[in-house]
Amino acid sequence: MTQVFLCGYYGYGNAGDEALLATLLEQLPRHVSPVVLSGNPAVTSALYGVATCDRRDWGQVLRTLRQSQAFIWGGGSLIQDVTSWRSPLYYLGLMTLAQQLGCCTLAWAQGIGPLQSPLYRWWTRALLRRCLAVTVRDSGSAALLRQWGISYQQGADPVWLMSARPVLPPKNKAPIAVCLRPHRHLTGERWQLLKTALRQWQEDTGVDLLLLPFQPQQDLPLAQDLYATLIPEQTQLLSCEDPRQMKGIFTTTAGAIAMRLHALIMAASGGCRCFALSYDPKVSYLMADTGMAGVELKALPADPRALIRQWQDTFSAPAPSYQAYLQSAAVHKAVLNLL
Template sequence: MRVVLCGYYGMGNGGDEALLAALLQMLPPHVTPVVLSGNPDATRRDHGVEAYPRKSLAGIWAAFKGAEGFIWGGGSLMQDATSALNPIYYGGLMLWAQLRGLKTVAWAQGIGPLQRGWARRLAYKTYHQCTGVTVRDRASAAQAANWGVRAWLSPDPVWALSSTPVPGLADFPAPRVAVSLRSHPWLTPDRLANFGEALANFQTATDASILLVPFQASNDLAIAEAIAPQLPGPHQILSLTDPRQLKGVFRGVEMAIAMRLHALIMAAAEGCRCFALSYDPKVTYLAEDLAMPGWEMAPVTDPVMPTDFALAAWPDSAAAMTQTWLKHYANGLPASPEQIQSRVDRALIHQEMLQRFLADS
């Protein structure tokens, strides 16, 4: 069965590449995957699959030729917070696949935010017409239920992604702390300056080595490069493209401080203490699930989607940041082995649903 996989693939984002790797790991053996990618050559090389350009009509036509199925492959695709083009692109492809009579799966979805009425109507229509839907958080499950869409709730599939060690990383001095930041309007120059000062003070107090881990070079690398010169002790910028190695970074790391959702998931799955910097409800939902400490980045004048769980407000001073991290470093606990295994086991529900939705008929 030829199945087209559609997500934010080939865009240099480690979290989305990890979702693709997890999806490929979970596909039934009778499925031949065809990926729509921003960089088809890299996708073919890194994942060993057939791939076509995601924004080319000719590429999309070639990908769909002979296809029997179509998958939204994980993540917050149907949302208009970052761009109104997202629901147009992903929703348009899903509608086209449905009109062609393909089996259509919305897999491991984070639904929303959807601020525009037309985007909500488009999402409602496409989810209703899917062969099957799985979601990765309670808020998405609640939205699906509100729409009358039957959706299976399971943790993010990256919990179940296999990890591999990073060559040479074991030689980097321990203890280690990993940091993953991304560009965002709420990470202002003043906040970034305070963060760098606080991290330098934290390193001085703990003698920890700092691993700066950009998940998407175009958004994250400049921030890592700005922080690195401020650090007084051992530090390293790790730019990795293999999602399994990216997850393997967090082996032997004492604590992770991260904005990136999948940095926090990978770190938690590898038994690392985590501290969340939430710029998006999806990060807050993860923090709630694991009772993870952290800070809400949204200014009071620019609130995020409300949740039942509240993180602390972003501190005003570098000293307050350092003290909070030191307390968590000394007394915080990682997810327990039972918590980790439970989420890995439940993440495999996404695999079971793929087998059901894409049954060879």
Template sequence: MKLPRVLICGYYGYGNGGDEALLLALIQELQQLPNPVQPVVLSRQPAQTAASYPVLACPRFNGLALQRCLREAEAFVWGGGSLLQDRTSWRSPLYYLGVMGLAQQLRQKTFAWAQGIGPLDRAWIRNLARRSLAGCTAISVRDRIASDLLEHWGIPHQVAPDPVWGLKSKTLPEWEAWPQPRIAVVLRQHPQLTPARIESLGQGLMQLQVSTGAYLLFIPLQLAPQGSPELGADYRLAQDLQQRMPGHSQILDIRDPCLLKGSFQGARLAITMRYHGLVMAAAEGCRCFGLSYDPKVKTLLQDLGMPGWDLQEIPTDPETLHQAWLTCYENGPALSSAEIETWVQRSAQHGEWLRQQLSWE
């Protein structure tokens, strides 16, 4: 018997650890449906996606294949993450809005799942996003920024923490061999992360390593697509910083989302720019210090009660960086086991909601 197909659309097949973690969390939720379905994922690297997960995959930019997958699907899901934002590019939200529009024209069940909406700086994209979201069968979002925007637009929705909170972590075989104490560093390229700021960050990390004797784990979340001869932007930045460090350090190259999350286990401190670096580290009980390039990171830091700076406010003095990180390393807040379990249970609401919506006789 042919299973009902659920077409999943997101930033998949690009080597982004956070988005791949969201995809795995969504697949695991679909596997808990009382009646089985066949997930089909739109991916930049469909062969790799199909080899990595129990799914079928479709090339996201092949128009004929995409239309065929849409016609064959019973439901369409915008996978989680910040798909609807035009700060980095207007083309990206236009793609997602276009595919959602096609699904709605086919009168499918359409869902926006675990979304972080915005920033939407262009009025015409805001208007398109508003109409598209208003046409969805149901919506869940992962933060109060997205929730406030939908409330302003009068669009019903559910809100719960990011589903990656609930993703089960796995431990790398070499995990126990890594020296203690450990500090995890998760940085990303960004226009506001200027060469001068990178230099200050590098000097601050050098002083922090000398003060603590810590083993630095550089954890790039944006790797190059698998098989690419090039290195991902996050990895190149990690290499630049690692070569400055006076003590032992390591750059991790991990694509399995569960192993990626597990790499934060036992870290005394995580210094992170990336949103899912913050989610994974906090979920593993780390003290965290955030460098916010986006409102979603700042909002999560506030919700967690953890320290950080906006990227444009990073001090230029390396000693100021060093002292702030050292204070967090020694006495910074970390979530208790009970608090982590609360975040995990709340994040499960995305899956519970989706399973209620997806039902076939």
């Protein structure tokens, strides 16, 4: 068996990062024995039935690296310094150690950047050049790697292919899922606009809404505030830890309005109509790559009814086909056979 150290933002209850981990574990070749870096090893082990390593225990991290034959940056926007300068330092440092200890390294389904620091840009280029393979999930990352002269393969986000676990359908008609998160671009004024528009939409059309906090620690207070604004008989709030169950929930909905990237991908991969509220380049890349409906959060229309009209147009249109993206996502699975 080949022991592989899986490195990502796992164990923090973020359904998007957990979905990347669940997909990676599903796609690993049979001869691979994974050890997952986690912020909550007990929960990760219980949820996926895998060996884990506590990301805060540097002694355990070093022992695990020495015992591993391969190391994977396991999906997501790990290497960006917009939200924090510490995050890329941590992940770049781990891959540096892995390469120095002789591990085969792979950058899997990455969203590279934005990187404002010249040091981080130089360090990232140096590490990627020494990787066995690099796959990216969006056109922006691909353009950056072409500029750097680094060989890569591009495919749609691997979560397009994650399996779904069935859940009970909603009690009433299929709802529209709403997945929002706190962000500096979601100002008080914009938040009030969204709440007003969603409430008015319910009053005008009778639409049912399903509030899905993707990372409860961050998103739940927002969802609870929104729930208090909406019509109780037409609103449900639901949270779960297993990303495969979360994807199963989307299969029972009529569509999704979401800020979070993987909420949009989970919904779209199940054939749902989607409306994106983009707060980050990765969401804008998804909109550009797929033609998905949506709006930049910073450009929300000032009139709630203008937003309602956009939603009505989106959710009354024929469901789009995303088959090409399901096929494209297979790029990331194929590269794992190099291990």
